[in-house]
Amino acid sequence: MVLDDLGSSLRGTLDRLQGKTRLDEEDVEEVVREIQRSLIQADVEIDLVMELSDSIEQRALEEEPPGGTTARDFVLRIVYEEMVDLVGESTDLPLEPQTILLAGLQGSGKTTTAAKMAWWFSKKGLRPAVIQTDTFRPGAYDQAKEMAERAEVTFYGDPDADDPVQIARDGLAATEEADIHIVDTAGRHALEEGLIDEIQEIDAVVEPDRSLLVMDAALGQGAKDQAQRFEEAIGIDGVAITKLDGTAKGGGALTAVNETDSSIAFLGTGETVQDVERFEPNGFISRLLGMGDLKQLAERVERAMADTDTDEEDWDPEDILEGQFTLKDMRHQMDAMNKMGPLDQVLDMIPGLGGGIKDQLPDDAMDVTQDRMRSFDIVMDSMTEDELENPRSIGASQTRRIARGSGQPEERVQELLEQHRMMERTLKQFQGMGDADMQRMMKRMEGEGGGGMGGMGGMGGGGGPFG
Numbered sequence: 001m002v003l004d005d006l007g008s009s010l011r012g013t014l015d016r017l018q019g020k021t022r023l024d025e026e027d028v029e030e031v032v033r034e035i036q037r038s039l040i041q042a043d044v045e046i047d048l049v050m051e052l053s054d055s056i057e058q059r060a061l062e063e064e065p066p067g068g069t070t071a072r073d074f075v076l077r078i079v080y081e082e083m084v085d086l087v088g089e090s091t092d093l094p095l096e097p098q099t100i101l102l103a104g105l106q107g108s109g110k111t112t113t114a115a116k117m118a119w120w121f122s123k124k125g126l127r128p129a130v131i132q133t134d135t136f137r138p139g140a141y142d143q144a145k146e147m148a149e150r151a152e153v154t155f156y157g158d159p160d161a162d163d164p165v166q167i168a169r170d171g172l173a174a175t176e177e178a179d180i181h182i183v184d185t186a187g188r189h190a191l192e193e194g195l196i197d198e199i200q201e202i203d204a205v206v207e208p209d210r211s212l213l214v215m216d217a218a219l220g221q222g223a224k225d226q227a228q229r230f231e232e233a234i235g236i237d238g239v240a241i242t243k244l245d246g247t248a249k250g251g252g253a254l255t256a257v258n259e260t261d262s263s264i265a266f267l268g269t270g271e272t273v274q275d276v277e278r279f280e281p282n283g284f285i286s287r288l289l290g291m292g293d294l295k296q297l298a299e300r301v302e303r304a305m306a307d308t309d310t311d312e313e314d315w316d317p318e319d320i321l322e323g324q325f326t327l328k329d330m331r332h333q334m335d336a337m338n339k340m341g342p343l344d345q346v347l348d349m350i351p352g353l354g355g356g357i358k359d360q361l362p363d364d365a366m367d368v369t370q371d372r373m374r375s376f377d378i379v380m381d382s383m384t385e386d387e388l389e390n391p392r393s394i395g396a397s398q399t400r401r402i403a404r405g406s407g408q409p410e411e412r413v414q415e416l417l418e419q420h421r422m423m424e425r426t427l428k429q430f431q432g433m434g435d436a437d438m439q440r441m442m443k444r445m446e447g448e449g450g451g452g453m454g455g456m457g458g459m460g461g462g463g464g465p466f467g
């Protein structure tokens with residue numbers, strides 16, 4: 001996840017303040033140094049880092065902590081507020097008919113983002129259409145069409161045409177019944193004049209209500225120049241940052257947004273059409289700092305619930321709560337999780353859990369990739385009912401039989417059993433947590449603007465799930 005290091009290093013530093021009620025100068029300096037180090041490492045521009053750390057330092061030294069607040073929570077709150085201020089408000093995107101133009105360099109993720117945004121708008125009850133004008137990259141048409149199909153939205157493109165401006169014009173006319181028009185454009189390797197001229201022409205024909213710049217989160221310092229060029233050419237109303245799942249940095253894109261006085265509209269967190277989030281500053285920063293994001297979590301759970309088949313007999317979630325965790329349960333968990341997105345992203349959204357628990361888990365506990373899940377599914381198909389219910393009883397000869405039956409290597413069967421044991425252990429950790437703590441936390445979080453953070457007193461961090 002983007003700016004990965006910030007959350008975990010900050011938690012470590014804040015832990016050292018545990019038990020203190022007042023901050024001295026040395027404490028503040030240490031926290032500020034840690035923030036500077038993480039942000040610079042994540043490619044945030046140095047001036048911006050200094051500006052941010054100066055305000056944090058000043059506030060931490062000058063402001064009076066509210067009564068009953070620990071030094072740790074006080075400084076965490078300041079960091080949180082200053083970071084929210086840095087990323088700014090989300091781009092204004094009313095849920096009403098509009099035309100959106102996407103611009104960006106080659107490979108930034110425009111085509112994927114067009115389909116993701118269309119999917120997102122369709123889930124909000126609108127009728128989006130994706131118009132693909134990329135005549136430059138071979139394969140762009142097929143990719144866009146396939147993704148629009150997966151998003152179940154209207155698509156327009158013309159693989160035989162070679163004038164993007166004409167395609168845009170025809171596309172708008174051909175998709176008149178749609179209420180959201182998302183126009184995807186071609187990218188180039190660098191900011192060549194050709195790209196800028198072309199997008200200006202498309203811009204003139206399309207007359208978009210909003211133009212969004214699509215930017216790869218891994219882009220370093222070059223992000224700022226790019227944003228400025230597009231801003232001069234067509235005027236940028238907001239940025240969609242892509243591939244947040246693939247980088248621990250992300251500071252370049254954040255810097256670009258800040259320096260061009262732009263705002264963030266969407267976040268891309270994976271390769272499928274569902275891997276998209278509307279940017280929401282409170283939730284985003286809260287998650288970055290390892291403090292969860294209830295609003296996003298609720299959205300994902302809602303979607304997964306709507307999609308998961310709940311009619312299946314002989315599966316009772318109550319059993320899990322009573323400590324029984326079978327392979328059948330694991331299959332259901334994997335299925336539901338698959339629909340919610342990768343486990344580490346989901347954990348990041350749980351207030352007070354994310355960072356803390358994640359830091360303690362072995363890396364491969366998170367590595368439940370779709371390919372692995374698929375092969376686990378095949379392995380499970382070759383198991384007997386009894387084996388699914390009692391995976392611990394599976395011995396060497398059964399493992400050989402299951403491997404032969406499923407056409408998978410024996411190691412895959414063992415891997416599945418090991419994954420099951422790991423999930424069982426993780427589940428036991430969750431079960432050990434107090435409900436009262438969880439409810440208290442939820443109440444606080446709900447107190448301020450949905451995904452925002454309410455009072456932060458008692459907010460957990462590195463010292464165990466609920467501090």
Ligand SMILES: Nc1nc2c(ncn2[C@@H]2O[C@H](COP(=O)(O)OP(=O)(O)OP(=O)(O)O)[C@@H](O)[C@H]2O)c(=O)[nH]1
Nearest residue numbers: 106107108109110111112187242243268269270271
């Ligand atoms: N992991 C991850 N991959 C992404 C994300 N968004 C896009 N990608 C991948 O990035 C690559 C480039 O994405 P495209 O959507 O083709 O990029 P584009 O900007 O349309 O590319 P051009 O048409 O060449 O300008 C593809 O392999 C996508 O699957 C994301 O949020 N996460």
